[in-house]
Amino acid sequence: MELxxxxxxxxxxxxxxxxxxxxxxxWNDEWTFTKAKKYLLDFxxxxxxxxxxxxxxxxxxxxxxxxxxxxxxxxxxxxNEMCVKLQHQNKGIGRLxxxxxxxxxxxxxxxxxxxxxxxGIPAEEFYKKSGFEEIERLIxxxxxxxxxx
Numbered sequence: 001m002e003l004x005x006x007x008x009x010x011x012x013x014x015x016x017x018x019x020x021x022x023x024x025x026x027w028n029d030e031w032t033f034t035k036a037k038k039y040l041l042d043f044x045x046x047x048x049x050x051x052x053x054x055x056x057x058x059x060x061x062x063x064x065x066x067x068x069x070x071x072x073x074x075x076x077x078x079x080n081e082m083c084v085k086l087q088h089q090n091k092g093i094g095r096l097x098x099x100x101x102x103x104x105x106x107x108x109x110x111x112x113x114x115x116x117x118x119x120g121i122p123a124e125e126f127y128k129k130s131g132f133e134e135i136e137r138l139i140x141x142x143x144x145x146x147x148x149x
Contacts, residue, residue, distance in 0.1 A: 001093070003100040006044070006051030006063065013060040014040055014053070021083040026121045040065065043080050050077070052101045054084070054093050061088045064097050066113075074111035077101070082115070082123075089122070098130055116140060 006014070015037040022029040031039075043049060048068035054061050062084035069076050084093045101113070115132070117123045128134075 001054055001056045001061070001096075003096060004053050004055060005104065006053050006065075008044065010051070010053060010060065011037065011040055011044060014051075014063055014065075017060045017063065017085060018081070018083060020085060024086060027118075040081070043067070050101070050104065052097055052104065054088075054097055056088075061085045062093050062097055064101055066101075066115075068108065068110060071112075075109045076112040076114050077105055077110050079113060079115035094126055095130060 015033060018040060019031045019033065019036050021027075023031055043065045044051065046067050050066060050068065052064045054063065063082070064079055065081045066077050066079040069078050082094070082097065084097070098113075105113075113132075115127065117127060
């Protein structure tokens, strides 16, 4: 397995990996290839973007997409998406991706890595075991503006 920095040509394979992971348990999303590729491309086109890939036999088996954000208390890297294919989970690949990301960020002004994830799924436990802490003072809010969608 190889860890590397994403280039634009990797986006198609990342899209396939993303769909395979998130259209399955526990998320059960319904991503189409077109929407998923646009979703990931929007991250890629964000200033400060960085993507880290885990590649095995030319197949992308996992990745982290995120962005460098300026913050008053110190710059942060916000993880927009992270996934590892199901058959490769619980083998240390997620931890390797995070460690590679931290190495890539080593010479920057970034002092924190932040993210959002669902409660009660394996990702929550993974991040907590990886040293992430819940911030009690924050609450994630949402408002549906279109009924029936």
